[in-house]
Amino acid sequence: MTSPATESGSARRPSAMGRVLRNQMRNIAPFATLIVLLVFFAVASPSFASLDNASNILTQISVTGIIAVGLTFVILCAEIDLSVAAIANATGILVAYLTLQESYVNIPNVPLPGWAAILVSLIACAALGVVNAFGVTRIGIPSFIMTLAMMQIGAGICALLVRGQIAYAVPDLVTTLGSGSIGGVPWLVIVLAVFLLAGHLVLTYTRFGRYVFMVGGNREAAEYSGVNVKLIIGSVMVISAVCSGVAGMLGVAHFGSAQQNEFDSYLLDAIAAVVVGGTSLFGGRGGIGNTIVGLCVLGVLNNGLDHIQIDSFLKILIRGLILLAALVINVYAQRLREETAAG
Amino acid sequence: MATADAPPLLELTGISKSFGGVAALRDVDFTLRAGEIHGLVGENGAGKSTLMKIIAGVHSDFDGRMAIDGSEVRFRSARDALAAGIGMVHQELSIVPDLSVAENVYLGHQPVNRAGLIDWPAMMEGARAQLKSLGIDVDPGERIGSLPIGLQQLIELARVLFSGARIVILDEPTSALSPPEVQILFEVLRRLRASGRGIIFISHFLDDILSISDTVTIFRNGRRVVTHATQGIDKGWVIERMIGGGHEELEESYVGAISLHSRPDAPVVLSARGLTLGRAFADVSLDVRAGEVLGIYGFMGCGQLELARALFGKVHASSGTLAIGGETRRLANTTDAKRRGIAFVPESRRAMLFHHEPVFKNVSIAVLDRISRLFVRPAEERAIAKGHVDSLNIRPGSVDIPLGSLSGGNQQKVALAKWLTHPPKVLVLSEPTRGMDVGAKDDVVQIVRALRDRGMGVVVVSTEPETVLSLADRILVMKKGRIVREFASETISKDRLLEAA
Ligand SMILES: Nc1ncnc2c1ncn2[C@@H]1O[C@H](COP(=O)(O)OP(=O)(O)OP(=O)(O)O)[C@@H](O)[C@H]1O
Ligand SMILES: [Mg+2]
Numbered sequence A: 001m002t003s004p005a006t007e008s009g010s011a012r013r014p015s016a017m018g019r020v021l022r023n024q025m026r027n028i029a030p031f032a033t034l035i036v037l038l039v040f041f042a043v044a045s046p047s048f049a050s051l052d053n054a055s056n057i058l059t060q061i062s063v064t065g066i067i068a069v070g071l072t073f074v075i076l077c078a079e080i081d082l083s084v085a086a087i088a089n090a091t092g093i094l095v096a097y098l099t100l101q102e103s104y105v106n107i108p109n110v111p112l113p114g115w116a117a118i119l120v121s122l123i124a125c126a127a128l129g130v131v132n133a134f135g136v137t138r139i140g141i142p143s144f145i146m147t148l149a150m151m152q153i154g155a156g157i158c159a160l161l162v163r164g165q166i167a168y169a170v171p172d173l174v175t176t177l178g179s180g181s182i183g184g185v186p187w188l189v190i191v192l193a194v195f196l197l198a199g200h201l202v203l204t205y206t207r208f209g210r211y212v213f214m215v216g217g218n219r220e221a222a223e224y225s226g227v228n229v230k231l232i233i234g235s236v237m238v239i240s241a242v243c244s245g246v247a248g249m250l251g252v253a254h255f256g257s258a259q260q261n262e263f264d265s266y267l268l269d270a271i272a273a274v275v276v277g278g279t280s281l282f283g284g285r286g287g288i289g290n291t292i293v294g295l296c297v298l299g300v301l302n303n304g305l306d307h308i309q310i311d312s313f314l315k316i317l318i319r320g321l322i323l324l325a326a327l328v329i330n331v332y333a334q335r336l337r338e339e340t341a342a343g
Numbered sequence B: 001m002a003t004a005d006a007p008p009l010l011e012l013t014g015i016s017k018s019f020g021g022v023a024a025l026r027d028v029d030f031t032l033r034a035g036e037i038h039g040l041v042g043e044n045g046a047g048k049s050t051l052m053k054i055i056a057g058v059h060s061d062f063d064g065r066m067a068i069d070g071s072e073v074r075f076r077s078a079r080d081a082l083a084a085g086i087g088m089v090h091q092e093l094s095i096v097p098d099l100s101v102a103e104n105v106y107l108g109h110q111p112v113n114r115a116g117l118i119d120w121p122a123m124m125e126g127a128r129a130q131l132k133s134l135g136i137d138v139d140p141g142e143r144i145g146s147l148p149i150g151l152q153q154l155i156e157l158a159r160v161l162f163s164g165a166r167i168v169i170l171d172e173p174t175s176a177l178s179p180p181e182v183q184i185l186f187e188v189l190r191r192l193r194a195s196g197r198g199i200i201f202i203s204h205f206l207d208d209i210l211s212i213s214d215t216v217t218i219f220r221n222g223r224r225v226v227t228h229a230t231q232g233i234d235k236g237w238v239i240e241r242m243i244g245g246g247h248e249e250l251e252e253s254y255v256g257a258i259s260l261h262s263r264p265d266a267p268v269v270l271s272a273r274g275l276t277l278g279r280a281f282a283d284v285s286l287d288v289r290a291g292e293v294l295g296i297y298g299f300m301g302c303g304q305l306e307l308a309r310a311l312f313g314k315v316h317a318s319s320g321t322l323a324i325g326g327e328t329r330r331l332a333n334t335t336d337a338k339r340r341g342i343a344f345v346p347e348s349r350r351a352m353l354f355h356h357e358p359v360f361k362n363v364s365i366a367v368l369d370r371i372s373r374l375f376v377r378p379a380e381e382r383a384i385a386k387g388h389v390d391s392l393n394i395r396p397g398s399v400d401i402p403l404g405s406l407s408g409g410n411q412q413k414v415a416l417a418k419w420l421t422h423p424p425k426v427l428v429l430s431e432p433t434r435g436m437d438v439g440a441k442d443d444v445v446q447i448v449r450a451l452r453d454r455g456m457g458v459v460v461v462s463t464e465p466e467t468v469l470s471l472a473d474r475i476l477v478m479k480k481g482r483i484v485r486e487f488a489s490e491t492i493s494k495d496r497l498l499e500a501a
Helices: A014-044 A051-076 A084-097 A114-139 A143-162 A172-179 A187-205 A207-217 A219-224 A229-255 A264-276 A288-307 A312-340 B048-055 B078-083 B101-105 B120-133 B149-161 B179-194 B206-212 B235-243 B304-311 B334-339 B359-364 B378-391 B408-417 B438-453 B465-471 B494-500
Strands: B010-019 B022-032 B036-042 B063-068 B071-073 B086-089 B167-171 B198-202 B215-220 B223-229 B268-277 B281-289 B293-297 B319-324 B327-329 B342-345 B426-430 B457-462 B474-479 B482-488
Touching: A014 A288, A014 A312, A051 A084, A051 A187, A051 A207, A051 A229, A051 A264, A051 A288, A084 A114, A084 A143, A084 A229, A084 A264, A114 A143, A114 A172, A114 A229, A172 A187, A172 A229, A187 A207, A187 A229, A187 A288, A207 A219, A207 A229, A219 A229, A264 A288, A264 A312, A288 A312, B010 B048, B022 B048, B022 B223, B036 B048, B036 B179, B036 B206, B036 B235, B048 B086, B048 B167, B048 B198, B078 B086, B086 B149, B101 B120, B101 B149, B120 B149, B149 B167, B149 B179, B179 B198, B179 B206, B206 B235, B215 B235, B223 B235, B235 B438, B268 B304, B268 B457, B281 B293, B281 B304, B281 B319, B281 B457, B281 B474, B281 B482, B293 B304, B293 B438, B293 B465, B304 B342, B304 B426, B304 B457, B334 B342, B359 B378, B359 B408, B378 B408, B408 B438, B438 B457, B438 B465, B457 B465, B465 B494, B474 B494, B482 B494
Parallel strands: B036 B198, B036 B215, B086 B167, B167 B198, B293 B457, B293 B474, B342 B426, B426 B457
Antiparallel strands: B010 B022, B010 B063, B063 B071, B215 B223, B268 B281, B268 B319, B319 B327, B474 B482
């Protein structure tokens, strides 16, 4: 939106500035939060503000970040995907299951060549996304419920494949991208950057991206404009599943092992990153830029709390509180917009 | 003060308001007395809704003074205004679609029992009784979003009318109502007036304004032109002050006979046979011909809105067939309908437009698949939108401002504009002139005629007899879900049309 308010005698009308602020609340608040956290931790801990640590933070947010890219599409459409972590876990385990393991790993697995293992895993996670899409658009199950069921299905797949064991080996390409680095830059961070960039380009410059925003902004109006709303919503569910699948494979390589429940904390983190960044839970507002800021807030918070010797149980609570604050701002920003734009 | 009169119920002096440097109201004075129905008229974008929103506390940032019962007030929020006894029905429905009818009637002031919990039985009963006095017979437990828009509008009215507000503001309350409901509403307004409340009534139906109000205020370009007692003024007088002289043709209110010019020989572009959908409509057969405007008239709730949606693939008839250009087809969805050359503008702006998005995106959404394969082309979108904005005279003329900052009537024009880039074969318009001022209505008539003359088949669905009469070449009358009458190649008057419904 343009901001026509600035030149019009802001001395007489102090709230003209206020209106711009109110409209931009969802973009400003996360950014301000990030700055405050950075300053706080830099002051509180001498070890925080270093180049090494910055690289640490980036690596730490990478897996979450790749999931969050797909989730951004879903939330922009005013839907939700609760199965991201489960799909990541299942895909990560699957790719290990399809790789030759060391002899001490006691899993009756099916080794394939590396490229085939990766391909099958990608198809598998896309298929899970298609199931989500089918349930939401064809059967009409609310995405919240549908993906809750998929969460359980993903956990079931994991359980069946590894049966309580741990697998270690994954295809070489996955190992490199997940744990290698080039010129000091971890491949994982590069992959994250590529996903963020691709997500941003698709959302901002393509017709599909425009439809995502319009469907999220007003689904009924999109339908009356001849947009195939079900196709768009189905697509974002698949995109989300594929992002999760990639994150799952690389995550397994990054952690060095594939096992049940490995990704459990990533569901909350990914949703938090998107929402803390300011993408509207009601759809239609936000984007990858917001998600980047949200990821940084989350990354800085998680990493910073480690630097300032704090009770690790308190840490969990603090994260919860920050997430709550972000939700409040998110909903509040929506309401402010509605009031200013009431026409 | 020397006068013995009590101070007026509401008095506004020197009100000015601008949005980002653009003045919407300039130095407006306005007075509302107790026991008065005050009609407010003016072109689209004249500032009527803005003034009302100031009164109702929605816009708290303005210049000028406002006094209630002679003492100055300054509302910071809509809640403040509500507490001071000001109730407003907004031009855009503000019901909560997912709540029940009863919850919507009592929105914000639900009755509570002694335990502090919502008193559901009282709420259901109260809602039922209130709606009954408006002549509405609905189940208060029903989800309001599933009701037809006219009913929703009545229910929203009920909420404000019965909230006990001393000042009641109605911003175009009758736009979705059919004549019998308008009469019921007027009855209620007269009762409220008799009980000493002050009522402000905004409408583009000048006949309604002249028949219900005691005083009329005319707005133009953000200024109050004149305030006059309703007695002794007529429609021509009002129009002249609203938009200037030389518009005599707009005054005709279709009381006289109109002759219809149907084209029975023109090719049929869309035809329906025996369409039936649940309780909405049954056994509807009709032909839409190229170069002809088919009007479908009926009272609110007679099934015409659902029928229009069925023609666009938004809802699916349970039986019957549709043929497009002679080919029998089942429309899978709206995308399918659009691809086959059918376009639809629904009666509700909220259902058609993206409030927070700029005007150009609202226009281009319907043509994106034509102007871009993979990447969007904002420059081209802007150019297309600008063309429509200029030719439809949409104000303000910028395509980059958010749609929500346009006045109601101008939003309606945007809704029409989006289909005009690549003219469809069949254009289905539901209530195309709702919320438009007399001049803009005339613009729409001209646009639709131009499209028709280029060979488009147009369907106009409306509960306003004037709309149908001014546009249609052939008229079907619907009643309780069935087509009961066809008028073609004959002369017809408003009275005969109303009679048939
Ligand atoms: N929230 C807003 N932001 C910016 N401009 C606005 C906003 N609301 C209204 N305007 C502008 O103020 C002017 C007056 O609008 P208003 O809605 O009061 O018109 P109106 O008389 O109610 O018209 P209509 O009959 O079409 O409803 C218009 O030019 C409109 O574009
Ligand atoms: Mg208005």
